[in-house]
Amino acid sequence: MKLSLFEIPLGPQHPALKEPIRFIFKLDGEIVVGAEPRLGYVHRGVEKLAETRTFIQDVYLAERICGICSAAHTTCFVQAVEELLGIEPPPRAKYIRLIVFELNRIQSHLLWLGILAYEMGFDTLFMYIWRDRERVLDVLEMITGNRVLYAINQIGGVRHDIDDKIAAYMRKALSYLRERTKYYKGIVERDPTINARAVEVGILKKRDAIALCAVGPTTRGSGVKFDIRADDPYAALDEVPFNVVVYDTEDVMARTLVRIDEILESISMIEYALDHMPSGDIRVRVPRVVPAGEAVSRVEAPRGELVYYVRSAGGEKPERVKVRTPTLANIPALCKMLEGAYVADIPVIVASIDPCLACMDRAIFVDVSKEKVWVWSERELRRYSLRWYRSREGVRRR
Amino acid sequence: MSELDEISKILEGIPHEVKKARERRIFVQVPSDKLWEAVRRLRDNVEAQHVVTITGIDTGENIELLYHLWSPKVKSLITVRTTVPRDSPSIRSIVDLIPGATLYEREVHDMLGVNFINHPNLARLLLPEDWPENLHPLRKDVKLEELRKLIFGR
Numbered sequence: 001m002k003l004s005l006f007e008i009p010l011g012p013q014h015p016a017l018k019e020p021i022r023f024i025f026k027l028d029g030e031i032v033v034g035a036e037p038r039l040g041y042v043h044r045g046v047e048k049l050a051e052t053r054t055f056i057q058d059v060y061l062a063e064r065i066c067g068i069c070s071a072a073h074t075t076c077f078v079q080a081v082e083e084l085l086g087i088e089p090p091p092r093a094k095y096i097r098l099i100v101f102e103l104n105r106i107q108s109h110l111l112w113l114g115i116l117a118y119e120m121g122f123d124t125l126f127m128y129i130w131r132d133r134e135r136v137l138d139v140l141e142m143i144t145g146n147r148v149l150y151a152i153n154q155i156g157g158v159r160h161d162i163d164d165k166i167a168a169y170m171r172k173a174l175s176y177l178r179e180r181t182k183y184y185k186g187i188v189e190r191d192p193t194i195n196a197r198a199v200e201v202g203i204l205k206k207r208d209a210i211a212l213c214a215v216g217p218t219t220r221g222s223g224v225k226f227d228i229r230a231d232d233p234y235a236a237l238d239e240v241p242f243n244v245v246v247y248d249t250e251d252v253m254a255r256t257l258v259r260i261d262e263i264l265e266s267i268s269m270i271e272y273a274l275d276h277m278p279s280g281d282i283r284v285r286v287p288r289v290v291p292a293g294e295a296v297s298r299v300e301a302p303r304g305e306l307v308y309y310v311r312s313a314g315g316e317k318p319e320r321v322k323v324r325t326p327t328l329a330n331i332p333a334l335c336k337m338l339e340g341a342y343v344a345d346i347p348v349i350v351a352s353i354d355p356c357l358a359c360m361d362r363a364i365f366v367d368v369s370k371e372k373v374w375v376w377s378e379r380e381l382r383r384y385s386l387r388w389y390r391s392r393e394g395v396r397r398r
Numbered sequence: 399m400s401e402l403d404e405i406s407k408i409l410e411g412i413p414h415e416v417k418k419a420r421e422r423r424i425f426v427q428v429p430s431d432k433l434w435e436a437v438r439r440l441r442d443n444v445e446a447q448h449v450v451t452i453t454g455i456d457t458g459e460n461i462e463l464l465y466h467l468w469s470p471k472v473k474s475l476i477t478v479r480t481t482v483p484r485d486s487p488s489i490r491s492i493v494d495l496i497p498g499a500t501l502y503e504r505e506v507h508d509m510l511g512v513n514f515i516n517h518p519n520l521a522r523l524l525l526p527e528d529w530p531e532n533l534h535p536l537r538k539d540v541k542l543e544e545l546r547k548l549i550f551g552r
Contacts, residue, residue, distance in 0.1 A: 037501075038523070039501075039523055039524055040508075040522075040523060040524030040525060040526070043524045043525075045535065045545065047509075047536065048535055048536060048542065048545070049542070052542055083420070210447060210448070211447070211496070211497050211498060212497055212498045213447075213448050213449050213450075213496065213498025213499070214498075226448070231468070231470070231473070232422055232475070294419075295419075295423075296423060296466060296475055296477060298450070298475070305450065307450050307451055307466065309451075309453045309464065309466070311455065319455070320453070320455045322451065322453040324450065324451035324502075328501060328505075329451075329498070331501060332497065332498055332500060332501060
C-alpha cells in the first residue's frame, strides 16, 4: 500500500522570472517521482508581434525578450538579418559585440551565483556577490549608457565605440572581478553548507543531457562539450581564444563550477579582445528592405544556446521570426533532475539551470489522502527547505 | 566526400533535396511521411541528436515545418524541411527518436495546430486552458486585433 501520495502544483507567478512556470510534482513521501511542467503564463506573443514590425523595430523588441541576457538576443537577431542582407559588420564592431556579450555573461553568472547562495540560505555570500556584480553593470553603463537593456547592437554594426578611457576602467574592473571570482570559487569548493546542498544533488546523467537536448552550463555540468561559441563561432569568436568549461560530476556543484570558471574565461576573453581590437568603423549603412530568404542564427547566451530563425519575403517586415530561448530547452532536463530529489532540494535544483526562475512565488500543496490544500509562498518553501536541512545536519542522505 | 554527398547518401531511397546555405548551415527537404525516417537516419549516421527547435510557418496553403538538428559530426546545423496541408496538418512525432523534442512539438501544436501522431502528451503547453479550440495564434489569418480582443476584451 502506498503511504501518503502527494501532488504539488508549484508556481506559476514570479515577479523576477522571464518565463513563469508551474510544475505539478508527484511525490512519494519526501521524494519527487515525477514533474510535469506547464508554461506560457507570460507568453507575450513576441513572435507574432515581430511579424507586424519592421526589422529595425524588431531589434528593440528582441532586446526586451530577456532583461538579463539582452545582449544575446539582439546579437542573435541582428546576425540573422545581416546574413539575409549579405553584409558583414566591420571587424571592430564584431569585437565590441563580443566584449559586451561576455560582460553580459559575467553579470548574468554573478547574478545567478548570488541567487544560488540565497536559495541555500547563505545570504552573506549573496550580498557580496551582488555588490561585485555592480562593477560589471558600471562598465556596461560606461560603454552603452544603459545598465540592463544595452541597445548596443544595430543591423550592420554597433552603436557605441570603446575608447581608451573606458578600456582602462574596464581592465581595472576585470582584474578586481577575477580576484573576487577566484575567492568565490574557493568558498564554493570548501564551504560545508554549499557542499551539503550541491554535491550529488540534482543529478543529470550525461546520456540524459544529450537525449533531452539540454544546453549551456546545464549540459556542460554533465560532461557534454557543447558550446555554440566553439561549435558555431560568431562575432569575433574565431579570433579570440578560450576554453570550453566542462565538469562531469553531473550535479548542482558541477553546474555551479562551470559558471564560475566561465566568468574567469570571459574575463580573459575580454582582456584579449581589448588588446587585439582592430581599428576602423563600427557600423555600415544598410538598406531598409531585406531581400527574400531565410537564416538561422545561434549564439551561446549565458543560459545556453539561443536560436533565431528569421525569414523575409523581401520587404521591410519579416515573414516569420522564431525564437528559442535556452530555458525552454532545459525544462525537460530539469524535470529529469527533479525525479528522485527531495522536496527540500527543489529550489536549489530549479535554480541550478538558471531559468530566471530562482525561487517559486507560490506553491499550493495538496495532500490527496487527507483532502487538504494549503498554499506556501516562495518564502515559506524556502524556509521549509532550510529547516529540513538544519534538522538533518550530519545525516548522510541517500 | 562533401557533407552534402554524405547526407544524400544517408537519405538514399527518400525523395529529398539538399543544399548548403552557408558555412555550417544545411537545408534538406523531405516529404512529410518520410520525415521520421529522415530524422532517424540523420540521428544514427551523423549524430544529429540535438534538436535545436522546431519552427512552424503558415505559408497560406501549407504549414511548413523546419526541424533544426545540430550534427557535431558534419559540424552543421541541418534544417530538415517538410510541409503538411494547412486544413489537416498532421505528422509523426519524433519524440520516440529524440526525447528532447517533446516541448517543441507541443509548442507547434499550440501555435499552429499541427497534430503530432504518437506524441506521449500533446496537452496545451503555452495557451491558457480556456483558449478557443481551433484558434492557433501563429496562423497568418489570425490578426493581432483579434487576439487583443480575445485577451483584453477590447
